[in-house]
Amino acid sequence: MSAEAVRGQGVPVGGVGATSSPEAVRGQGEPVRGVSVGDRVEARAPGKVNLYLGCGGRLPDGYHLLDTVFLAVDLEERGSATLLGTEPVWIGSEPGPAGAAAGAVGALPNWLEVSFAGQGSEQLAVDATNLVVRAAVALATHLGYALPTRIEVEKRVPIAAGMAGGSADAALTLRALNELWAAGLDLDQLTALGRRLGADVPFGLVGGLAHAGARGDEPVAMAALPGAPQLHLAFFASPLGLSTPAVFGEFDRANEFDRASEFDRASEFDRANESDRASEATGVDDAADAAAPRVAPAALLEAARAGDAAALAGLIANDLQAPALRLRPELERTIAAAHEAGALRAFVSGSGPTIAALCSSREHAEQVAAAVTAALGEDELGYPLRAVVASGPVPGASATSTGPGAGTDVPGGASVALTAGGVPGARTRIDEEN
Numbered sequence: 001m002s003a004e005a006v007r008g009q010g011v012p013v014g015g016v017g018a019t020s021s022p023e024a025v026r027g028q029g030e031p032v033r034g035v036s037v038g039d040r041v042e043a044r045a046p047g048k049v050n051l052y053l054g055c056g057g058r059l060p061d062g063y064h065l066l067d068t069v070f071l072a073v074d075l076e077e078r079g080s081a082t083l084l085g086t087e088p089v090w091i092g093s094e095p096g097p098a099g100a101a102a103g104a105v106g107a108l109p110n111w112l113e114v115s116f117a118g119q120g121s122e123q124l125a126v127d128a129t130n131l132v133v134r135a136a137v138a139l140a141t142h143l144g145y146a147l148p149t150r151i152e153v154e155k156r157v158p159i160a161a162g163m164a165g166g167s168a169d170a171a172l173t174l175r176a177l178n179e180l181w182a183a184g185l186d187l188d189q190l191t192a193l194g195r196r197l198g199a200d201v202p203f204g205l206v207g208g209l210a211h212a213g214a215r216g217d218e219p220v221a222m223a224a225l226p227g228a229p230q231l232h233l234a235f236f237a238s239p240l241g242l243s244t245p246a247v248f249g250e251f252d253r254a255n256e257f258d259r260a261s262e263f264d265r266a267s268e269f270d271r272a273n274e275s276d277r278a279s280e281a282t283g284v285d286d287a288a289d290a291a292a293p294r295v296a297p298a299a300l301l302e303a304a305r306a307g308d309a310a311a312l313a314g315l316i317a318n319d320l321q322a323p324a325l326r327l328r329p330e331l332e333r334t335i336a337a338a339h340e341a342g343a344l345r346a347f348v349s350g351s352g353p354t355i356a357a358l359c360s361s362r363e364h365a366e367q368v369a370a371a372v373t374a375a376l377g378e379d380e381l382g383y384p385l386r387a388v389v390a391s392g393p394v395p396g397a398s399a400t401s402t403g404p405g406a407g408t409d410v411p412g413g414a415s416v417a418l419t420a421g422g423v424p425g426a427r428t429r430i431d432e433e434n
């Protein structure tokens with residue numbers, strides 16, 4: 001179903017009480033209570049780095065079994081959502097495939113305005129493929145209603161960089177609209193919605209330090225926040241994004257050769273056991289014929305929990321690093337320069353092309369960032385190499401109501417406006433943080 005179809009204003013679905021669960025209230029025909037035009041929510045969501053990424057075989061849906069340790073860092077996406085009207089737009093809740101319900105193609109729904117600011121945001125398509133739009137439509141489809149809303153996002157996490165900036169945008173949108181629309185979904189419900197938008201979105205909601213199996217979309221928190229020991233990294237962005245499917249594809253290409261010879265050697269019995277082990281290890285039912293990933297060693301989990309950067313340095317592993325570097329060999333220079341500058345360990349962040357350099361302190365990370373940018377000077381396009389220092393774990397996406405009519409236009413960036421504005425009104429205050 002396209003976003004156009006999601007409008008569904010003719011569908012007679014009921015309204016929502018401010019504190020009731022959506023399931024309980026759909027079909028009652030009541031207005032949304034406790035909301036006013038001009039209500040505004042500010043939200044944030046973290047970027048991430050994978051301290052461990054074991055990649056297994058490919059599932060029938062094209063996704064890979066993963067075993068990964070995520071660290072949420074304080075390089076964060078920020079945004080706001082402002083209520084433009086209190087008249088609900090009823091959304092058809094006909095079931096369909098997750099991607100279709102989220103609106104894969106087409107224009108924005110008529111109740112949504114979205115704009116971006118920040119580095120690289122002008123290159124983002126603000127249409128129904130954008131993760132902010134998909135998240136808003138997914139929530140509205142789940143609830144059965146939407147309220148006219150403007151969402152403004154300030155992009156700080158580099159785009160297509162292996163740091164899950166788009167997933168963070170989806171996570172902050174879910175959090176922000178859950179607050180603004182008084183929807184009352186809990187973290188589990190938001191995570192279930194997020195999983196349908198992208199494998200990294202659940203972690204954007206959970207945040208902190210987390211260990212995930214399956215498709216990387218079932219993160220389990222490893223440390224209590226706040227108060228968890230911090231890890232510090234310098235990140236070196238690339239002006240050229242790297243496609244996540246391309247990196248997984250390159251992983252498959254190389255592994256198919258290895259696995260073909262393994263398969264020649266393995267007996268039928270061993271192969272059947274391997275796929276049973278994959279299903280058992282990952283909890284994914286359709287893991288048949290997909291090899292289980294290598295699992296993060298206990299010592300790595302312990303070092304990450306303890307914030308022991310020195311111990312962690314030798315344990316960090318990323319099965320997507322070799323394929324990412326085969327696609328972008330020039331990134332080896334950044335890794336070498338970071339090691340030369342004294343980083344404890346430099347590695348590809350997720351599917352790349354960002355290079356992460358683990359350091360012993362924030363100051364050390366600043367020094368490494370400065371030394372690498374001085375040594376390399378330019379990025380692949382001849383611009384000054386962009387480095388940023390970040391620390392974590394930090395919490396997952398959160399949203400805070402900030403009062404009526406406090407919305408301000410984000411200057412610059414791409415923008416699409418498809419609904420009428422409203423006048424500021426009174427506001428209730430709801431804070432939420434996980």
Ligand SMILES: C[C@@](CO)(OP(=O)(O)O)[C@H](O)COP(=O)(O)OP(=O)(O)OC[C@H]1O[C@@H](n2ccc(N)nc2=O)[C@H](O)[C@@H]1O
Nearest residue numbers: 062063064162163164198199200215216244245248350351
């Ligand atoms: C590799 C990781 C590591 O955390 O992130 P990045 O480093 O790109 O941020 C994730 O697995 C990416 O998560 P995300 O970017 O949300 O992926 P999605 O949008 O769901 O999927 C994009 C594509 O990546 C591939 N994909 C993703 C996840 C997975 N477990 N197996 C895959 O093969 C599929 O080709 C899929 O079509």
Ligand SMILES: Nc1ncnc2c1ncn2[C@@H]1O[C@H](COP(=O)(O)OP(=O)(O)O)[C@@H](O)[C@H]1O
Nearest residue numbers: 130131132159160161162163164165166167169
């Ligand atoms: N709001 C968004 N921000 C960034 N990328 C987005 C967004 N919406 C859709 N995308 C698309 O998602 C892809 C992955 O983006 P991103 O999350 O930044 O990188 P990665 O998956 O490497 O961590 C990009 O190709 C981009 O075009």
